Amino acid sequence: MVTGPAVRISPTDLNRLLISLEVKFVVLSECLVSEGYCLEMGTVNAPGIHYNISGSGRLVIKGHPPIELKPHTLVIVPPKSAFRIEAEGFHRGQQNLRTVDGDLVAVAKDTIHYVSAGDGEPEIVLICGYFDACYGSAVDLFGALTAPIVEQFAEQDRLDTTLRDALSELVSQEVGAGAMSATLLKLVIVHILRRSLHSNNLWVERFSLLRDPQIARVFAEMASNPGGQHTVNSLAQNAYLSRSAFMARFVEVVGQPPMNVLRDLRMRQAAEQLRTGQIPIEQVVRNSGYESRSSFARAFRKAFNMDPSEYRSAADAGTAPTSTTLGLHVDCVDEAPARYVAPEFS
Incomplete structure:
Protein backbone atom coordinates (compact mmCIF):
# COMPACT_ATOMS: atom_id res chain seq x y z
CA MET A 1 0.00 0.00 0.00
CA VAL A 2 1.33 3.46 -0.91
CA THR A 3 1.52 5.76 2.06
CA GLY A 4 1.86 9.50 2.15
CA PRO A 5 5.08 11.29 3.04
CA ALA A 6 6.22 11.69 6.61
CA VAL A 7 5.33 14.87 8.48
CA ARG A 8 7.28 17.63 6.80
CA ILE A 9 7.54 21.36 6.49
CA SER A 10 4.25 23.24 6.32
CA PRO A 11 3.20 25.09 3.14
CA THR A 12 3.52 28.42 4.99
CA ASP A 13 7.08 27.73 6.10
CA LEU A 14 8.08 26.37 2.70
CA ASN A 15 6.72 29.55 1.14
CA ARG A 16 8.88 31.67 3.43
CA LEU A 17 11.93 29.55 2.64
CA LEU A 18 11.38 29.87 -1.10
CA ILE A 19 10.96 33.64 -0.91
CA SER A 20 14.32 33.94 0.86
CA LEU A 21 16.16 31.51 -1.41
CA GLU A 22 18.81 32.91 -3.75
CA VAL A 23 19.27 31.06 -7.04
CA LYS A 24 22.03 31.80 -9.54
CA PHE A 25 23.38 30.05 -12.60
CA VAL A 26 26.98 28.95 -12.70
CA VAL A 27 26.67 27.86 -16.33
CA LEU A 28 23.80 26.97 -18.67
CA SER A 29 24.05 24.72 -21.71
CA GLU A 30 22.07 22.94 -24.40
CA CYS A 31 23.00 19.29 -24.95
CA LEU A 32 22.13 17.35 -28.12
CA VAL A 33 22.80 13.62 -28.45
CA SER A 34 22.18 11.69 -31.67
CA GLU A 35 20.99 8.08 -31.77
CA GLY A 36 23.82 5.64 -31.10
CA TYR A 37 25.89 8.21 -29.22
CA CYS A 38 26.86 8.67 -25.58
CA LEU A 39 27.79 12.07 -24.18
CA GLU A 40 30.09 11.90 -21.15
CA MET A 41 30.24 14.91 -18.84
CA GLY A 42 32.86 15.69 -16.23
CA THR A 43 32.47 16.87 -12.66
CA VAL A 44 31.50 20.36 -11.59
CA ASN A 45 31.52 21.61 -8.01
CA ALA A 46 27.86 22.58 -8.16
CA PRO A 47 24.55 20.72 -8.52
CA GLY A 48 23.30 20.31 -12.07
CA ILE A 49 19.75 20.52 -13.38
CA HIS A 50 19.01 18.55 -16.57
CA TYR A 51 15.64 18.84 -18.28
CA ASN A 52 14.87 16.57 -21.21
CA ILE A 53 13.08 18.62 -23.87
CA SER A 54 12.54 15.80 -26.35
CA GLY A 55 13.56 12.26 -27.22
CA SER A 56 14.34 9.26 -25.08
CA GLY A 57 17.40 7.64 -23.59
CA ARG A 58 18.96 7.47 -20.19
CA LEU A 59 21.23 9.38 -17.84
CA VAL A 60 23.78 7.34 -15.91
CA ILE A 61 25.55 8.59 -12.78
CA LYS A 62 28.33 6.50 -11.33
CA GLY A 63 27.11 4.47 -8.36
CA HIS A 64 23.40 4.94 -9.12
CA PRO A 65 20.85 3.05 -11.24
CA PRO A 66 20.34 4.41 -14.78
CA ILE A 67 17.65 7.08 -15.06
CA GLU A 68 15.20 6.76 -17.94
CA LEU A 69 14.86 9.97 -19.91
CA LYS A 70 11.53 10.81 -21.47
CA PRO A 71 10.18 14.19 -22.58
CA HIS A 72 9.85 16.46 -19.52
CA THR A 73 12.00 14.30 -17.24
CA LEU A 74 13.94 16.52 -14.83
CA VAL A 75 17.08 15.29 -13.06
CA ILE A 76 19.15 17.14 -10.48
CA VAL A 77 22.64 15.66 -10.39
CA PRO A 78 24.61 16.04 -7.12
CA PRO A 79 27.75 18.21 -7.08
CA LYS A 80 31.01 16.63 -8.24
CA SER A 81 29.20 13.83 -10.08
CA ALA A 82 30.41 12.65 -13.48
CA PHE A 83 27.64 11.26 -15.65
CA ARG A 84 26.79 10.22 -19.18
CA ILE A 85 23.76 10.72 -21.44
CA GLU A 86 22.89 7.84 -23.76
CA ALA A 87 20.55 8.25 -26.71
CA GLU A 88 17.89 5.66 -27.45
CA GLY A 89 20.15 3.39 -29.49
CA PHE A 90 20.99 1.31 -26.43
CA HIS A 91 17.35 0.10 -26.40
CA ARG A 92 17.78 -1.28 -29.89
CA GLY A 93 20.75 -3.48 -29.10
CA GLN A 94 23.43 -0.92 -29.90
CA GLN A 95 25.78 -1.86 -27.10
CA ASN A 96 28.79 -0.06 -28.55
CA LEU A 97 27.63 3.51 -28.44
CA ARG A 98 30.03 6.09 -29.82
CA THR A 99 31.31 8.07 -26.87
CA VAL A 100 31.95 11.79 -26.97
CA ASP A 101 33.75 13.76 -24.25
CA GLY A 102 31.51 16.73 -23.51
CA ASP A 103 34.42 18.88 -22.30
CA LEU A 104 36.14 18.52 -25.66
CA VAL A 105 33.16 19.37 -27.86
CA ALA A 106 31.57 22.14 -25.75
CA VAL A 107 31.31 25.43 -27.60
CA ALA A 108 30.94 28.54 -25.46
CA LYS A 109 29.01 31.58 -26.57
CA ASP A 110 28.72 34.29 -23.95
CA THR A 111 27.47 32.43 -20.85
CA ILE A 112 25.94 29.54 -22.82
CA HIS A 113 27.61 26.23 -23.63
CA TYR A 114 26.48 24.11 -26.57
CA VAL A 115 27.42 20.43 -26.37
CA SER A 116 26.70 18.00 -29.20
CA ALA A 117 27.36 14.27 -29.60
CA GLY A 118 26.80 13.10 -33.17
CA ASP A 119 26.28 15.11 -36.33
CA GLY A 120 22.85 13.81 -37.29
CA GLU A 121 19.39 14.76 -36.09
CA PRO A 122 19.52 14.73 -32.26
CA GLU A 123 17.60 11.96 -30.54
CA ILE A 124 17.77 13.77 -27.18
CA VAL A 125 17.67 17.51 -26.53
CA LEU A 126 18.31 18.66 -22.97
CA ILE A 127 18.75 22.00 -21.30
CA CYS A 128 21.36 21.63 -18.60
CA GLY A 129 22.48 24.12 -16.00
CA TYR A 130 24.77 24.19 -13.00
CA PHE A 131 23.45 26.42 -10.28
CA ASP A 132 23.79 27.75 -6.77
CA ALA A 133 20.70 27.74 -4.51
CA CYS A 134 21.44 29.10 -1.08
CA TYR A 135 20.62 31.41 1.79
CA GLY A 136 23.55 33.81 1.58
CA SER A 137 26.65 32.02 2.83
CA ALA A 138 24.65 30.25 5.53
CA VAL A 139 23.01 27.25 3.89
CA ASP A 140 23.46 25.66 0.46
CA LEU A 141 20.18 23.85 -0.16
CA PHE A 142 21.57 21.31 -2.64
CA GLY A 143 25.23 21.33 -1.59
CA ALA A 144 25.01 18.16 0.51
CA LEU A 145 22.97 16.23 -2.06
CA THR A 146 24.52 12.79 -2.64
CA ALA A 147 21.90 11.07 -4.82
CA PRO A 148 20.00 12.38 -7.85
CA ILE A 149 16.53 13.90 -7.72
CA VAL A 150 14.25 12.66 -10.50
CA GLU A 151 10.80 14.09 -11.24
CA GLN A 152 8.56 13.61 -14.26
CA PHE A 153 6.77 16.77 -15.32
CA ALA A 154 4.16 17.32 -18.04
CA GLU A 155 3.95 19.62 -21.03
CA GLN A 156 1.41 21.84 -19.27
CA ASP A 157 3.95 22.57 -16.51
CA ARG A 158 5.86 24.59 -19.16
CA LEU A 159 9.25 24.02 -17.57
CA ASP A 160 10.76 23.61 -21.03
CA THR A 161 9.49 27.07 -21.97
CA THR A 162 10.86 28.56 -18.75
CA LEU A 163 14.32 27.08 -19.31
CA ARG A 164 14.37 28.11 -22.97
CA ASP A 165 13.48 31.64 -21.88
CA ALA A 166 16.44 31.52 -19.48
CA LEU A 167 18.70 30.49 -22.35
CA SER A 168 17.35 33.31 -24.49
CA GLU A 169 17.95 35.84 -21.74
CA LEU A 170 21.58 34.80 -21.36
CA VAL A 171 22.11 34.86 -25.12
CA SER A 172 20.60 38.34 -25.38
CA GLN A 173 23.08 39.82 -22.87
CA GLU A 174 20.66 42.70 -22.33
CA VAL A 175 20.57 44.68 -19.12
CA GLY A 176 19.24 42.46 -16.36
CA ALA A 177 19.73 39.23 -18.37
CA GLY A 178 21.54 37.53 -15.49
CA ALA A 179 18.88 38.52 -12.99
CA MET A 180 16.09 37.42 -15.33
CA SER A 181 17.67 34.03 -16.03
CA ALA A 182 18.21 33.46 -12.30
CA THR A 183 14.55 34.32 -11.66
CA LEU A 184 13.47 31.84 -14.33
CA LEU A 185 15.64 29.12 -12.82
CA LYS A 186 14.13 29.84 -9.41
CA LEU A 187 10.71 29.17 -10.93
CA VAL A 188 11.93 25.69 -11.85
CA ILE A 189 13.36 25.12 -8.34
CA VAL A 190 10.02 26.22 -6.86
CA HIS A 191 8.21 23.67 -9.05
CA ILE A 192 10.49 20.94 -7.70
CA LEU A 193 10.27 21.90 -4.04
CA ARG A 194 6.49 22.29 -4.19
CA ARG A 195 6.40 18.57 -4.76
CA SER A 196 8.06 18.01 -1.40
CA LEU A 197 4.70 18.76 0.23
CA HIS A 198 3.02 15.73 -1.30
CA SER A 199 5.57 13.60 -3.13
CA ASN A 200 6.19 10.03 -2.03
CA ASN A 201 9.56 10.07 -3.78
CA LEU A 202 12.44 9.34 -1.44
CA TRP A 203 14.48 12.35 -2.57
CA VAL A 204 12.36 14.57 -0.32
CA GLU A 205 13.88 12.92 2.74
CA ARG A 206 17.38 13.95 1.63
CA PHE A 207 16.68 17.58 2.51
CA SER A 208 16.98 18.05 6.24
CA GLY A 327 32.21 31.43 2.76
CA LEU A 328 30.61 28.13 1.80
CA HIS A 329 29.90 29.19 -1.76
CA VAL A 330 33.18 30.47 -3.08
CA ASP A 331 34.10 27.08 -4.57
CA CYS A 332 30.63 26.53 -5.99
CA VAL A 333 30.45 29.85 -7.82
CA ASP A 334 34.02 30.57 -8.82
CA GLU A 335 35.42 27.17 -9.70
CA ALA A 336 35.53 26.28 -13.40
CA PRO A 337 34.40 22.83 -14.50
CA ALA A 338 37.08 20.31 -13.58
CA ARG A 339 39.02 18.58 -16.36
CA TYR A 340 37.14 15.43 -17.14
CA VAL A 341 38.67 12.03 -16.57
CA ALA A 342 36.50 9.23 -17.94
CA PRO A 343 35.21 7.22 -14.96
CA GLU A 344 34.60 3.51 -14.83
CA PHE A 345 30.83 3.24 -15.00
CA SER A 346 29.20 0.05 -13.83
Whole structure:
Protein backbone atom coordinates (compact mmCIF):
# COMPACT_ATOMS: atom_id res chain seq x y z
CA MET A 1 0.00 0.00 0.00
CA VAL A 2 1.33 3.46 -0.91
CA THR A 3 1.52 5.76 2.06
CA GLY A 4 1.86 9.50 2.15
CA PRO A 5 5.08 11.29 3.04
CA ALA A 6 6.22 11.69 6.61
CA VAL A 7 5.33 14.87 8.48
CA ARG A 8 7.28 17.63 6.80
CA ILE A 9 7.54 21.36 6.49
CA SER A 10 4.25 23.24 6.32
CA PRO A 11 3.20 25.09 3.14
CA THR A 12 3.52 28.42 4.99
CA ASP A 13 7.08 27.73 6.10
CA LEU A 14 8.08 26.37 2.70
CA ASN A 15 6.72 29.55 1.14
CA ARG A 16 8.88 31.67 3.43
CA LEU A 17 11.93 29.55 2.64
CA LEU A 18 11.38 29.87 -1.10
CA ILE A 19 10.96 33.64 -0.91
CA SER A 20 14.32 33.94 0.86
CA LEU A 21 16.16 31.51 -1.41
CA GLU A 22 18.81 32.91 -3.75
CA VAL A 23 19.27 31.06 -7.04
CA LYS A 24 22.03 31.80 -9.54
CA PHE A 25 23.38 30.05 -12.60
CA VAL A 26 26.98 28.95 -12.70
CA VAL A 27 26.67 27.86 -16.33
CA LEU A 28 23.80 26.97 -18.67
CA SER A 29 24.05 24.72 -21.71
CA GLU A 30 22.07 22.94 -24.40
CA CYS A 31 23.00 19.29 -24.95
CA LEU A 32 22.13 17.35 -28.12
CA VAL A 33 22.80 13.62 -28.45
CA SER A 34 22.18 11.69 -31.67
CA GLU A 35 20.99 8.08 -31.77
CA GLY A 36 23.82 5.64 -31.10
CA TYR A 37 25.89 8.21 -29.22
CA CYS A 38 26.86 8.67 -25.58
CA LEU A 39 27.79 12.07 -24.18
CA GLU A 40 30.09 11.90 -21.15
CA MET A 41 30.24 14.91 -18.84
CA GLY A 42 32.86 15.69 -16.23
CA THR A 43 32.47 16.87 -12.66
CA VAL A 44 31.50 20.36 -11.59
CA ASN A 45 31.52 21.61 -8.01
CA ALA A 46 27.86 22.58 -8.16
CA PRO A 47 24.55 20.72 -8.52
CA GLY A 48 23.30 20.31 -12.07
CA ILE A 49 19.75 20.52 -13.38
CA HIS A 50 19.01 18.55 -16.57
CA TYR A 51 15.64 18.84 -18.28
CA ASN A 52 14.87 16.57 -21.21
CA ILE A 53 13.08 18.62 -23.87
CA SER A 54 12.54 15.80 -26.35
CA GLY A 55 13.56 12.26 -27.22
CA SER A 56 14.34 9.26 -25.08
CA GLY A 57 17.40 7.64 -23.59
CA ARG A 58 18.96 7.47 -20.19
CA LEU A 59 21.23 9.38 -17.84
CA VAL A 60 23.78 7.34 -15.91
CA ILE A 61 25.55 8.59 -12.78
CA LYS A 62 28.33 6.50 -11.33
CA GLY A 63 27.11 4.47 -8.36
CA HIS A 64 23.40 4.94 -9.12
CA PRO A 65 20.85 3.05 -11.24
CA PRO A 66 20.34 4.41 -14.78
CA ILE A 67 17.65 7.08 -15.06
CA GLU A 68 15.20 6.76 -17.94
CA LEU A 69 14.86 9.97 -19.91
CA LYS A 70 11.53 10.81 -21.47
CA PRO A 71 10.18 14.19 -22.58
CA HIS A 72 9.85 16.46 -19.52
CA THR A 73 12.00 14.30 -17.24
CA LEU A 74 13.94 16.52 -14.83
CA VAL A 75 17.08 15.29 -13.06
CA ILE A 76 19.15 17.14 -10.48
CA VAL A 77 22.64 15.66 -10.39
CA PRO A 78 24.61 16.04 -7.12
CA PRO A 79 27.75 18.21 -7.08
CA LYS A 80 31.01 16.63 -8.24
CA SER A 81 29.20 13.83 -10.08
CA ALA A 82 30.41 12.65 -13.48
CA PHE A 83 27.64 11.26 -15.65
CA ARG A 84 26.79 10.22 -19.18
CA ILE A 85 23.76 10.72 -21.44
CA GLU A 86 22.89 7.84 -23.76
CA ALA A 87 20.55 8.25 -26.71
CA GLU A 88 17.89 5.66 -27.45
CA GLY A 89 20.15 3.39 -29.49
CA PHE A 90 20.99 1.31 -26.43
CA HIS A 91 17.35 0.10 -26.40
CA ARG A 92 17.78 -1.28 -29.89
CA GLY A 93 20.75 -3.48 -29.10
CA GLN A 94 23.43 -0.92 -29.90
CA GLN A 95 25.78 -1.86 -27.10
CA ASN A 96 28.79 -0.06 -28.55
CA LEU A 97 27.63 3.51 -28.44
CA ARG A 98 30.03 6.09 -29.82
CA THR A 99 31.31 8.07 -26.87
CA VAL A 100 31.95 11.79 -26.97
CA ASP A 101 33.75 13.76 -24.25
CA GLY A 102 31.51 16.73 -23.51
CA ASP A 103 34.42 18.88 -22.30
CA LEU A 104 36.14 18.52 -25.66
CA VAL A 105 33.16 19.37 -27.86
CA ALA A 106 31.57 22.14 -25.75
CA VAL A 107 31.31 25.43 -27.60
CA ALA A 108 30.94 28.54 -25.46
CA LYS A 109 29.01 31.58 -26.57
CA ASP A 110 28.72 34.29 -23.95
CA THR A 111 27.47 32.43 -20.85
CA ILE A 112 25.94 29.54 -22.82
CA HIS A 113 27.61 26.23 -23.63
CA TYR A 114 26.48 24.11 -26.57
CA VAL A 115 27.42 20.43 -26.37
CA SER A 116 26.70 18.00 -29.20
CA ALA A 117 27.36 14.27 -29.60
CA GLY A 118 26.80 13.10 -33.17
CA ASP A 119 26.28 15.11 -36.33
CA GLY A 120 22.85 13.81 -37.29
CA GLU A 121 19.39 14.76 -36.09
CA PRO A 122 19.52 14.73 -32.26
CA GLU A 123 17.60 11.96 -30.54
CA ILE A 124 17.77 13.77 -27.18
CA VAL A 125 17.67 17.51 -26.53
CA LEU A 126 18.31 18.66 -22.97
CA ILE A 127 18.75 22.00 -21.30
CA CYS A 128 21.36 21.63 -18.60
CA GLY A 129 22.48 24.12 -16.00
CA TYR A 130 24.77 24.19 -13.00
CA PHE A 131 23.45 26.42 -10.28
CA ASP A 132 23.79 27.75 -6.77
CA ALA A 133 20.70 27.74 -4.51
CA CYS A 134 21.44 29.10 -1.08
CA TYR A 135 20.62 31.41 1.79
CA GLY A 136 23.55 33.81 1.58
CA SER A 137 26.65 32.02 2.83
CA ALA A 138 24.65 30.25 5.53
CA VAL A 139 23.01 27.25 3.89
CA ASP A 140 23.46 25.66 0.46
CA LEU A 141 20.18 23.85 -0.16
CA PHE A 142 21.57 21.31 -2.64
CA GLY A 143 25.23 21.33 -1.59
CA ALA A 144 25.01 18.16 0.51
CA LEU A 145 22.97 16.23 -2.06
CA THR A 146 24.52 12.79 -2.64
CA ALA A 147 21.90 11.07 -4.82
CA PRO A 148 20.00 12.38 -7.85
CA ILE A 149 16.53 13.90 -7.72
CA VAL A 150 14.25 12.66 -10.50
CA GLU A 151 10.80 14.09 -11.24
CA GLN A 152 8.56 13.61 -14.26
CA PHE A 153 6.77 16.77 -15.32
CA ALA A 154 4.16 17.32 -18.04
CA GLU A 155 3.95 19.62 -21.03
CA GLN A 156 1.41 21.84 -19.27
CA ASP A 157 3.95 22.57 -16.51
CA ARG A 158 5.86 24.59 -19.16
CA LEU A 159 9.25 24.02 -17.57
CA ASP A 160 10.76 23.61 -21.03
CA THR A 161 9.49 27.07 -21.97
CA THR A 162 10.86 28.56 -18.75
CA LEU A 163 14.32 27.08 -19.31
CA ARG A 164 14.37 28.11 -22.97
CA ASP A 165 13.48 31.64 -21.88
CA ALA A 166 16.44 31.52 -19.48
CA LEU A 167 18.70 30.49 -22.35
CA SER A 168 17.35 33.31 -24.49
CA GLU A 169 17.95 35.84 -21.74
CA LEU A 170 21.58 34.80 -21.36
CA VAL A 171 22.11 34.86 -25.12
CA SER A 172 20.60 38.34 -25.38
CA GLN A 173 23.08 39.82 -22.87
CA GLU A 174 20.66 42.70 -22.33
CA VAL A 175 20.57 44.68 -19.12
CA GLY A 176 19.24 42.46 -16.36
CA ALA A 177 19.73 39.23 -18.37
CA GLY A 178 21.54 37.53 -15.49
CA ALA A 179 18.88 38.52 -12.99
CA MET A 180 16.09 37.42 -15.33
CA SER A 181 17.67 34.03 -16.03
CA ALA A 182 18.21 33.46 -12.30
CA THR A 183 14.55 34.32 -11.66
CA LEU A 184 13.47 31.84 -14.33
CA LEU A 185 15.64 29.12 -12.82
CA LYS A 186 14.13 29.84 -9.41
CA LEU A 187 10.71 29.17 -10.93
CA VAL A 188 11.93 25.69 -11.85
CA ILE A 189 13.36 25.12 -8.34
CA VAL A 190 10.02 26.22 -6.86
CA HIS A 191 8.21 23.67 -9.05
CA ILE A 192 10.49 20.94 -7.70
CA LEU A 193 10.27 21.90 -4.04
CA ARG A 194 6.49 22.29 -4.19
CA ARG A 195 6.40 18.57 -4.76
CA SER A 196 8.06 18.01 -1.40
CA LEU A 197 4.70 18.76 0.23
CA HIS A 198 3.02 15.73 -1.30
CA SER A 199 5.57 13.60 -3.13
CA ASN A 200 6.19 10.03 -2.03
CA ASN A 201 9.56 10.07 -3.78
CA LEU A 202 12.44 9.34 -1.44
CA TRP A 203 14.48 12.35 -2.57
CA VAL A 204 12.36 14.57 -0.32
CA GLU A 205 13.88 12.92 2.74
CA ARG A 206 17.38 13.95 1.63
CA PHE A 207 16.68 17.58 2.51
CA SER A 208 16.98 18.05 6.24
CA LEU A 209 14.99 21.29 6.19
CA LEU A 210 12.11 19.61 4.38
CA ARG A 211 11.82 16.68 6.75
CA ASP A 212 12.17 18.48 10.09
CA PRO A 213 9.19 20.84 10.36
CA GLN A 214 10.19 22.27 13.76
CA ILE A 215 13.65 23.36 12.65
CA ALA A 216 12.26 24.41 9.26
CA ARG A 217 9.82 26.76 11.00
CA VAL A 218 12.63 28.41 12.93
CA PHE A 219 14.94 28.66 9.93
CA ALA A 220 12.14 30.14 7.82
CA GLU A 221 11.57 32.80 10.48
CA MET A 222 15.28 33.62 10.58
CA ALA A 223 15.61 33.72 6.78
CA SER A 224 12.53 35.88 6.26
CA ASN A 225 13.26 38.24 9.17
CA PRO A 226 17.01 38.26 9.94
CA GLY A 227 16.77 41.54 11.83
CA GLY A 228 14.31 40.19 14.38
CA GLN A 229 15.31 40.03 18.02
CA HIS A 230 16.14 36.34 17.88
CA THR A 231 17.89 34.53 20.70
CA VAL A 232 18.63 30.86 21.22
CA ASN A 233 15.88 30.77 23.84
CA SER A 234 13.28 32.46 21.62
CA LEU A 235 14.13 30.21 18.70
CA ALA A 236 13.94 27.11 20.89
CA GLN A 237 10.54 28.20 22.15
CA ASN A 238 9.36 28.72 18.56
CA ALA A 239 10.47 25.15 17.78
CA TYR A 240 8.72 23.83 20.93
CA LEU A 241 12.02 22.31 22.08
CA SER A 242 14.25 22.71 25.09
CA ARG A 243 17.34 24.85 24.54
CA SER A 244 19.70 21.86 24.46
CA ALA A 245 17.46 19.78 22.21
CA PHE A 246 16.99 22.73 19.86
CA MET A 247 20.74 23.39 19.59
CA ALA A 248 21.46 19.74 18.84
CA ARG A 249 18.67 19.44 16.26
CA PHE A 250 19.53 22.72 14.54
CA VAL A 251 23.19 21.81 14.11
CA GLU A 252 22.23 18.35 12.85
CA VAL A 253 19.79 19.75 10.29
CA VAL A 254 21.51 22.97 9.19
CA GLY A 255 25.15 22.12 9.88
CA GLN A 256 25.95 25.23 11.95
CA PRO A 257 24.85 26.75 15.27
CA PRO A 258 21.80 29.04 14.94
CA MET A 259 23.60 32.25 15.88
CA ASN A 260 26.27 31.64 13.22
CA VAL A 261 23.55 31.17 10.63
CA LEU A 262 21.68 34.24 11.86
CA ARG A 263 24.82 36.36 11.55
CA ASP A 264 25.32 35.24 7.95
CA LEU A 265 21.68 35.93 7.10
CA ARG A 266 21.94 39.39 8.64
CA MET A 267 25.10 40.15 6.66
CA ARG A 268 23.40 39.07 3.44
CA GLN A 269 20.48 41.41 4.14
CA ALA A 270 22.82 44.26 5.06
CA ALA A 271 24.90 43.82 1.91
CA GLU A 272 21.77 43.84 -0.22
CA GLN A 273 20.52 47.05 1.40
CA LEU A 274 23.92 48.71 1.02
CA ARG A 275 24.13 47.60 -2.62
CA THR A 276 20.70 48.51 -3.88
CA GLY A 277 19.44 51.48 -1.91
CA GLN A 278 20.24 54.78 -0.31
CA ILE A 279 19.26 53.64 3.16
CA PRO A 280 21.45 55.36 5.77
CA ILE A 281 23.98 53.00 7.31
CA GLU A 282 22.47 53.60 10.76
CA GLN A 283 19.16 52.26 9.43
CA VAL A 284 20.91 49.27 7.88
CA VAL A 285 22.39 48.55 11.30
CA ARG A 286 18.96 48.65 12.96
CA ASN A 287 17.39 46.57 10.19
CA SER A 288 20.05 43.93 10.81
CA GLY A 289 19.14 43.60 14.47
CA TYR A 290 22.31 45.19 15.88
CA GLU A 291 22.11 47.72 18.67
CA SER A 292 25.43 49.41 17.94
CA ARG A 293 27.15 50.41 14.73
CA SER A 294 30.51 49.18 16.04
CA SER A 295 29.34 45.59 16.64
CA PHE A 296 27.63 45.58 13.23
CA ALA A 297 30.77 46.92 11.55
CA ARG A 298 32.91 44.20 13.15
CA ALA A 299 30.59 41.47 11.90
CA PHE A 300 30.36 43.06 8.45
CA ARG A 301 34.11 43.46 8.16
CA LYS A 302 34.60 39.80 9.10
CA ALA A 303 32.19 38.76 6.34
CA PHE A 304 33.26 41.11 3.54
CA ASN A 305 36.78 42.28 4.48
CA MET A 306 35.68 45.90 4.30
CA ASP A 307 33.68 48.43 6.29
CA PRO A 308 30.02 49.08 5.38
CA SER A 309 30.85 52.50 3.94
CA GLU A 310 33.64 51.00 1.82
CA TYR A 311 31.24 48.30 0.65
CA ARG A 312 28.68 50.90 -0.44
CA SER A 313 31.36 52.73 -2.44
CA ALA A 314 32.48 49.45 -4.02
CA ALA A 315 28.86 48.63 -4.86
CA ASP A 316 28.47 51.99 -6.59
CA ALA A 317 31.58 51.13 -8.63
CA GLY A 318 30.28 47.62 -9.39
CA THR A 319 33.12 45.87 -7.55
CA ALA A 320 31.44 44.82 -4.30
CA PRO A 321 31.32 41.07 -3.55
CA THR A 322 27.93 39.47 -3.03
CA SER A 323 27.01 37.25 -0.11
CA THR A 324 26.87 34.17 -2.31
CA THR A 325 30.55 34.57 -3.26
CA LEU A 326 31.62 34.25 0.36
CA GLY A 327 32.21 31.43 2.76
CA LEU A 328 30.61 28.13 1.80
CA HIS A 329 29.90 29.19 -1.76
CA VAL A 330 33.18 30.47 -3.08
CA ASP A 331 34.10 27.08 -4.57
CA CYS A 332 30.63 26.53 -5.99
CA VAL A 333 30.45 29.85 -7.82
CA ASP A 334 34.02 30.57 -8.82
CA GLU A 335 35.42 27.17 -9.70
CA ALA A 336 35.53 26.28 -13.40
CA PRO A 337 34.40 22.83 -14.50
CA ALA A 338 37.08 20.31 -13.58
CA ARG A 339 39.02 18.58 -16.36
CA TYR A 340 37.14 15.43 -17.14
CA VAL A 341 38.67 12.03 -16.57
CA ALA A 342 36.50 9.23 -17.94
CA PRO A 343 35.21 7.22 -14.96
CA GLU A 344 34.60 3.51 -14.83
CA PHE A 345 30.83 3.24 -15.00
CA SER A 346 29.20 0.05 -13.83
